[in-house]
Amino acid sequence: MTSYDVARVAGVSQSAVSRAFRPGLSVSAKTKDKVMKAAKKLNYKPNAIARMLITQRSGMVAVIISSISNLIYPELLSRITDQLSSRDVRVLLFTLDEKEQLAELLDQIWTFQVDGVIALTAHFDHEDIARFEEHNIPVVLYNRQVPDHPANTVCVDHEQGLKQLVDLLVAGGNRRFLVLSGPTESDVANERRIIALRHLSRHGIDEVPVAYGDFSYQSGKDCFARWMKDHDAPDAVICSNDTMAIGCIDEARDGQGLKVPEELSVTGFDGIHAAFWTGYDLTTVRQPVNQMAKAAVDILMERVENPTVPPEKRVLAGSLFKGSSARS
Amino acid sequence: MTSYDVARVAGVSQSAVSRAFRPGLSVSAKTKDKVMKAAKKLNYKPNAIARMLITQRSGMVAVIISSISNLIYPELLSRITDQLSSRDVRVLLFTLDEKEQLAELLDQIWTFQVDGVIALTAHFDHEDIARFEEHNIPVVLYNRQVPDHPANTVCVDHEQGLKQLVDLLVAGGNRRFLVLSGPTESDVANERRIIALRHLSRHGIDEVPVAYGDFSYQSGKDCFARWMKDHDAPDAVICSNDTMAIGCIDEARDGQGLKVPEELSVTGFDGIHAAFWTGYDLTTVRQPVNQMAKAAVDILMERVENPTVPPEKRVLAGSLFKGSSARS
DNA sequence: TTGAATAATGCATTCGATTTCAATTTAAAA
DNA sequence: TTTTAAATTGAAATCGAATGCATTATTCAA
Numbered sequence A, B: 001m002t003s004y005d006v007a008r009v010a011g012v013s014q015s016a017v018s019r020a021f022r023p024g025l026s027v028s029a030k031t032k033d034k035v036m037k038a039a040k041k042l043n044y045k046p047n048a049i050a051r052m053l054i055t056q057r058s059g060m061v062a063v064i065i066s067s068i069s070n071l072i073y074p075e076l077l078s079r080i081t082d083q084l085s086s087r088d089v090r091v092l093l094f095t096l097d098e099k100e101q102l103a104e105l106l107d108q109i110w111t112f113q114v115d116g117v118i119a120l121t122a123h124f125d126h127e128d129i130a131r132f133e134e135h136n137i138p139v140v141l142y143n144r145q146v147p148d149h150p151a152n153t154v155c156v157d158h159e160q161g162l163k164q165l166v167d168l169l170v171a172g173g174n175r176r177f178l179v180l181s182g183p184t185e186s187d188v189a190n191e192r193r194i195i196a197l198r199h200l201s202r203h204g205i206d207e208v209p210v211a212y213g214d215f216s217y218q219s220g221k222d223c224f225a226r227w228m229k230d231h232d233a234p235d236a237v238i239c240s241n242d243t244m245a246i247g248c249i250d251e252a253r254d255g256q257g258l259k260v261p262e263e264l265s266v267t268g269f270d271g272i273h274a275a276f277w278t279g280y281d282l283t284t285v286r287q288p289v290n291q292m293a294k295a296a297v298d299i300l301m302e303r304v305e306n307p308t309v310p311p312e313k314r315v316l317a318g319s320l321f322k323g324s325s326a327r328s
Numbered sequence C: 001t002t003g004a005a006t007a008a009t010g011c012a013t014t015c016g017a018t019t020t021c022a023a024t025t026t027a028a029a030a
Numbered sequence D: 001t002t003t004t005a006a007a008t009t010g011a012a013a014t015c016g017a018a019t020g021c022a023t024t025a026t027t028c029a030a
Helices: A003-010 A014-021 A029-042 A048-055 A072-086 A099-111 A126-134 A158-171 A187-202 A217-230 A242-255 A289-305 B003-010 B014-021 B029-042 B048-055 B072-086 B099-111 B126-134 B158-171 B187-202 B217-230 B242-255 B289-305
Strands: A060-065 A090-095 A116-120 A139-142 A152-156 A177-181 A210-212 A236-239 A265-267 A284-286 A313-316 A319-321 B060-065 B090-095 B116-120 B139-142 B152-156 B177-181 B210-212 B236-239 B265-267 B284-286 B313-316 B319-321
Touching: A003 A014, A003 A029, A014 A029, A048 B048, A060 A072, A072 A090, A072 A116, A072 A289, A072 B072, A072 B090, A090 A099, A090 B072, A099 A126, A116 A289, A139 A289, A152 A158, A152 A289, A158 A187, A158 A236, A158 A265, A158 A284, A158 A319, A177 A187, A177 A217, A177 A242, A210 A217, A217 A242, A236 A242, A242 A265, A289 A313, B003 B014, B003 B029, B014 B029, B060 B072, B072 B090, B072 B116, B072 B289, B090 B099, B099 B126, B116 B289, B139 B289, B152 B158, B152 B289, B158 B187, B158 B236, B158 B265, B158 B284, B158 B319, B177 B187, B177 B217, B177 B242, B210 B217, B217 B242, B236 B242, B242 B265, B289 B313
Parallel strands: A060 A090, A060 A116, A116 A139, A139 A152, A152 A313, A177 A210, A177 A236, A236 A265, B060 B090, B060 B116, B116 B139, B139 B152, B152 B313, B177 B210, B177 B236, B236 B265
Antiparallel strands: A090 B090, A284 A319, B284 B319
16 A cells, blocks of 8 residues: 555556655645545555655664663663654664674664664763764763763763762761672773762761672672671662662671661662562662653754754662661 | 566566565576666565465465563563574564453454464463464464364473472472462463462362462562461462562562572463572573474464364473572 | 576666645635 | 735655666676
8 A cells, every 4th residue: 555556546647645644734624634635545554665665764762772671671762762762753773781882783784774763771981872973863961971082971960879879878887888880891880989088088988898790699698608608798789770779788687687777778779660579678869750751852863853962861860768768 | 676676777677676585586697697786676575465465375474472471481582583584584562451452453463464463472272263263264273272273282290290290399398389470361271270289189188278369479478468367378389370479579578588499389371581590590491492482383384384284283392490599 | 619598787667645836726806 | 816825736846765677797617
């Protein structure tokens, strides 16, 4: 079923059919009506691919996601998809586990002529961003900054969130800290670690030890277990994300026989669903996922409409959730 | 950068460029080499959209997902995406929360000319399947059967998995059961409930009470709490999925002060990551997500290549995981 | 060396809609 | 009723690659 078929049945030209289906174009009510009737009869729907080819707009946005197992991403992905689809834009989903796959992935993205990209991934440096600029494809990064390169970014306010978190822990009497960080390759991990250490230092708490995991539950468990082999238990463990914090709590309780929070405070970051399960009831900083998804889509689509709009970094405040996993 | 540009630089025809980029077509090594050199120089990549238009193949598969918050889906989605991308097929992601949005979603799918559909959703009846057949778009359903309508399906073997689970519980001395089911609108919930009840009955255990939730953590908690208001604690709760089971355990421990598994056995179904966290260590039936994702993609792509292949239902065995959430 | 069979190549058409431009119709103003 | 401006309309070009067909170049056997 093509627009020509509809045109024949409706007794108008093919151009008229096309115009009838695009809003705001010059068609008389009578013609439009004839076209729509014929279209309904033939069950005609305009072919999106032909439209993409001629308009040079695909109506698709690539969403690139690493480690979907990080539980913050499913919800984020869902929200982003909803936001985009309310603007009549589709999501082309790419997963990216290894940095090595990036080159191939970028080729795919060019050939598919996506209108824009939302990157929920760490495997993206300023060179990659530059390549998108060459192709005039706007990109929005999530919780990620590229040093020395202005880029569209949506970030949770780590500074503000971690300040509140650290203040709360110190006020609760915690003095001997351990920071359980994500890997040093991760900007988010580095930022969270450095900021947490800085705020501790402002309370006069220095030389705080750091153990490194990979954001996973298992690494939270293992890192804490390894630490406890050679050290006394700290008062509090500040984890880079909720998943590690949950691993740490499980290890503390079941592996080390420590009571949380009586003998050990544990905090997370993100506000994943599981953090609020009563078995954990994590003290954590919640990312405003809805607003962040909306912000990412808003920023992106504004640049899609108008490519000359300069890059923007939008920082959204997180909210401290006072659970029962930490003395406070 | 179009194939014409490359053709000019390489000193060949546009057809030659096209042929150089498609495998198995008749081009001499010399021509191919000239084309590739020119393509590299111009940084040319074939335009996927133009290709779609002429070949009538989009190289995209629609994945429709409801309730991404069901923790089995993120992993599944990730596996499916990997499987598809290894076949050089992209994922167009759609979320579908309300049945009402389905009509609009289907329109989108037609216009985008996807090569196939993988449906991780309950909102799909045989009428919808029939419409896909009309459009010659193959569909694979996940853990879902459409009565009286042959359809491509990948299912975990509920029968076998639940038999093992029930046998284990009975062998462990559990006699007084409660079934915590997902909603009756859900086929999966119905199947799991009915099969569990049947197997209990084979052990002479009849008239087992059922409470209904909606697969969510909160509903697991709430249902169990509500049940305990008017009843004595059962020996064991068989839940329709892991998330409800986790909710049930949290309510049992923190709300009702019951020891799991000493005073209450709780089992789940699915094998989500959180089920294996030591805080829960759920006895559950694990879906072989990798194989199921692969099976779904295999079945789908076979029908994409050859639309006359008849529908197939593939049932994969789950594996019983004996955690410490149930006496056994 | 010749002829037949095969491989390589280019021309021109095609996919299905959008859009410019010129022609025509309609509406409004005089 | 005539003139002018505005709104509709259709013809034709366009987006960028794939491909059937006819032509030319190559290979191999005789």
